[in-house]
Amino acid sequence: MEIQEYNKSVKVSCDFCGAQMECPEEMLKNTKKHMCAACFRKGNPTDEELKDVHVDLPAEEMDEMAASGTAEKLASDFFPEFWSEQKEGLKDHSKKDLAEEMFEAGAYYGIRAFLESVKQIEEKEKK
Ligand SMILES: [Zn+2]
Structure with a gap:
């Protein structure tokens, strides 16, 4: 288990619905797309679909x-x-x-x- 500290978040928009969301700056390098929590819940994406996608979910979720x-x-x-x-x-x-x-x-x-x-x-x- 790796716990990474992200100190800075940047505003991005969800690639699926366009909603504003946040992405830790560190993650921008490794992700190609962003998905907001609402789209994630709605779309029920597979692991394959989530490749290179940053999903903005609250930690508890x-x-x-x-x-x-x-x-x-x-x-x-x-x-x-x-x-x-x-x-x-x-x-x-x-x-x-x-x-x-x-x-x-x-x-x-x-x-x-x-x-x-x-x-x-x-x-x-x-x-
Ligand atoms: Zn969305």
Whole structure:
């Protein structure tokens, strides 16, 4: 995880609707287009569409997006395997038990992925 300090923002206009928005000066170098938060929410763009695009989102919304994106990725990466291993044992669960079990498994995979990424960052820093 890299936290960068941007000290200066410049006014730019959204390339999709023309609305005024801000872009950190540092980012101007690496972006080709700008997208305001409204267009982002409306358009639901794919990663490919967002290549070289600076999206002006409030920090908390970024966290939200990162969390839901990561959760989706974890589910698609781990759920099939988890399900094929566990489904027999889960057959007799009530709906509530099942939901609880799944919730717990989701949290487990999430925390594990988080810890792994922390470890990777630490290893990278050692080098
Ligand atoms: Zn816009």
